[in-house]
Amino acid sequence: TYYVDIAAGKTAKFDFAFDNLKEGYYYRLKAMYTNQDGTLTSGGIWDHKWEMKAGVLTWKNNGAIAGMAYKASMAAGSTISGLYADCNKITRLTPNKNPNTIYAFAPEMVVPASLDTCNAVSGNRARSIRLVNDKPFYVPVTFDADSASFTYTFPETEAGTGWHAITIPFEVDSIFVDDEYVTLDDTLKHFWIYEFAAEGNNGEVIFKPATVLRGATPYIIAADETMAGRSIVFCSLDVPFYKSGTDKMVVTSSNYKFYGTTYTNTVKNCYVLNEEGTAFEYVTTNKSLTALSSYFATNLPEETRPQSIVLPDIPVRPIQxxxxxxxxxxxxxxxxxxxxxxxxxxxxxxxxxxxxxxxxxxxxxxxxxxxxxxxxxxxxxxxxxxxxxxxxxxxxxxxxxxxxxxxxxxxxxxxxxxxxxxxxxxxxxxxxxxxxxxxxxxxxxxxxxxxxxxxxxxxxxxxxxxxxxxxxxxxxxxxxxxVTLQLYDDATGIKSQGPIPDAQSSIYNLAGQRMSRTAKGISIINGKKTLK
Structure with a gap:
């Protein structure tokens, strides 16, 4: 039984889950409500005969859930970012074009070979999860990954003048740029990541440089112009991923909440990063957010609520x-x-x-x-x-x-x-x-x-x-x-060259072609480079 409080004239959306349901059984859903004097009525919704069958659950890019019957050969829909299968054998599942989609399977199932290069989860374990920015993902079940990476690519037009909203999906233990290891406190790096640190004495939002990167946590990130079109790769080993909805992805103060998101959200009455990347500005109409971005909400009344949350200056250093x-x-x-x-x-x-x-x-x-x-x-x-x-x-x-x-x-x-x-x-x-x-x-x-x-x-x-x-x-x-110059492949061959060999010696040019005699330039004679 689930209890929901709904204010008069309002609506509410409520997620629920029923455990221990068995395939082939019929189930019913009944909704009842109490009137204003607290009397329990028998009215409401009564759904007849829901039959439990093996199937597949999918989550769209905005988090909406849908169910379908399984087939031996299936294709992931183009608009889904998460999938969970608990059914008989699926021999082939064609992945969609979203590199972030999570494909999860019940422990007794065999993961289709068609997902070898995808984010595939078997039971509560995954070999590798690879994520990129701006693409949604939904975690159908809680699991651990042997390794995980999150690649954040800056725009080709990056000029080092504005911040970007970001959600780090897992706790990070190493960072790489162009395969080179970097640290958050490296003074020579070309990017900066700040966290929501506190609310000031005057109610202002305070950011400070992040010293660690926590999982499922919102941040802001910036870079100088040298990072245009380049990527940062965040990595970790033995990474826990929690079922979407169980990890709140929020940093709070007394008056503000800084939210992260892993899928495409539509929000309003909150603070959204402006196009210049200089402030989170309050919006009262629907605003679509890209996946793995972040936004602010506040409980301040309209008369005291600021119109924007101004972001700190980017600490760009002169390019050397x-x-x-x-x-x-x-x-x-x-x-x-x-x-x-x-x-x-x-x-x-x-x-x-x-x-x-x-x-x-x-x-x-x-x-x-x-x-x-x-x-x-x-x-x-x-x-x-x-x-x-x-x-x-x-x-x-x-x-x-x-x-x-x-x-x-x-x-x-x-x-x-x-x-x-x-x-x-x-x-x-x-x-x-x-x-x-x-x-x-x-x-x-x-x-x-x-x-x-x-x-x-x-x-x-x-x-x-x-x-x-x-x-x-x-x-x-x-x-x-x-004095002549002699070039050797290794020091063990160094000895007196002696006279130029006759035609019986093995003579090659640098392209590996055998020659009848030495030519001007570099030749390889009996395995040794020789100049003429």
């Missing part, structure tokens, strides 16, 4: 850019830069390079086929270099690129450490491989210096020769003559 120009002699300043532009021409073939920042993915920065080699030492007349998968900041390398690269290289979120603001000198076996960030003239050095040509030859530089910035050069022993 740096330009590294091969033609400019400028000191390098340590720091983390939002944007780094490298103006350094790369010739087709081999280049001696030295950079104040690390490079982990060679092809992503320098193009397909790019390879880097680090200095291993001088063996007789051979300068030996060994293939490496990345570039360390400040350290000189030889870089191979299959095509000339004249355009600027633009990177984001790059860190230059104090240890790498000066280019390094690598000395081995009496030979030095020295980097430079700024242009120089060869004659500035007391000893002769050698440069690297694109074809791999080692060339003595004239006194008036210019060496551009973000390059490297050699200082060699005075008795070094006829």
């Amino acid at each position: 850019d740096i330009i590294l120009d091969e033609t400019v002699a400028a000191a390098i300043t340590a720091g983390t830069y939002d944007k780094l532009t490298l103006k350094r021409t790369l010739e087709q073939g081999l280049n001696a390079i030295c950079l104040p920042f690390a490079v982990e993915n060679m092809e992503e920065v320098f193009g397909q086929g790019a390879q880097a080699y680090e200095f291993y030492g001088l063996d007789g007349s051979e300068l030996n270099f060994v293939l490496t998968s990345s570039i360390e900041a400040g350290k000189p390398y030889i870089l191979y690129v299959p095509e000339e690269k004249a355009e600027d290289i633009v990177l984001t979120n790059v860190t230059i450490d104090e240890a790498s603001i000066e280019a390094w000198v690598i000395e081995k076996d009496g030979a030095c491989f020295q980097g430079t960030y700024t242009p120089l003239v060869a004659g500035e050095y007391a000893t002769e210096i050698y440069g690297l040509a694109a074809d791999g030859s080692i060339v003595k530089l004239n006194a008036d020769a210019n060496v551009m910035g973000f390059r490297a050069f050699f200082n060699l022993p005075s008795d070094a003559e006829g």
Whole structure:
């Protein structure tokens, strides 16, 4: 039995649930009411013969529920955001296009394989739940997920001038931007999340930066212009999800309630975020909210109720850019830069390079086929270099690129450490491989210096020769003559090269094509890269 109080002249909506109903049985629903003097009447609604059958429950994007008979093969409706099946075998269930829809199945059922990449729940457990902003979802049953993620993508037009209303669907334990781990207290991050913290002495709503992100909780979020079109991914492990309606998703004060929502709501007589993202403004007519947004309600009377809840200024910091120009002699300043532009021409073939920042993915920065080699030492007349998968900041390398690269290289979120603001000198076996960030003239050095040509030859530089910035050069022993460059895939193969092999040797070019003889440039002879 359920009791409902309805004021005179008013209507009420009431959700109810009956447990332990059995398939094949008939049930009846009766509604009775008391009149004004408290007498229980026998009038009201009397529904005859509701037969209990196995079926499927669905929840629309606005939370409205509907039931249907099951079929062996079914399709999820385009307007549903939650589904629960407790019936015989469903062999195929075609998901809809909403990536957030929750598909839940009774413990004894087998989840259809067609839902392998969807938010599928078996009994009270799910392997993975993946959610995105602005798309509704309804949780049909309480369950735990092995892992969960919520991806919030900022608009392409994000300018860093307004807040967005958001509901965080679960308690977050890690945050990633472009696969990089970030924290809420990171001063270099480009987004901010604030929570409803208190009601001030003058009745004003107070927001403060969130230090933790609780589940099923409303917040406001903002970003600077560098986040336009980019995403934040909120993650967690062993995540509880509670049946929709049992978790209230509200933060309260004496006069205000800050509500979250997971599905599409229509609200009125409340505060809704304005288009500029600068305030929650009071609306008296119906207003549709996107899923996973938030809004305010108040119990203040009209005469004292403010027309808007003004939001705090966004703590945008100046964007830090740096330009590294091969033609400019400028000191390098340590720091983390939002944007780094490298103006350094790369010739087709081999280049001696030295950079104040690390490079982990060679092809992503320098193009397909790019390879880097680090200095291993001088063996007789051979300068030996060994293939490496990345570039360390400040350290000189030889870089191979299959095509000339004249355009600027633009990177984001790059860190230059104090240890790498000066280019390094690598000395081995009496030979030095020295980097430079700024242009120089060869004659500035007391000893002769050698440069690297694109074809791999080692060339003595004239006194008036210019060496551009973000390059490297050699200082060699005075008795070094006829020095050649040798490139190895690993250090175990380093030994005297000896004469050029005859036609019986295995000779390949860098594309892996076998050749009858060596050609000018880099060849692979018996597994070793050789220059001619």
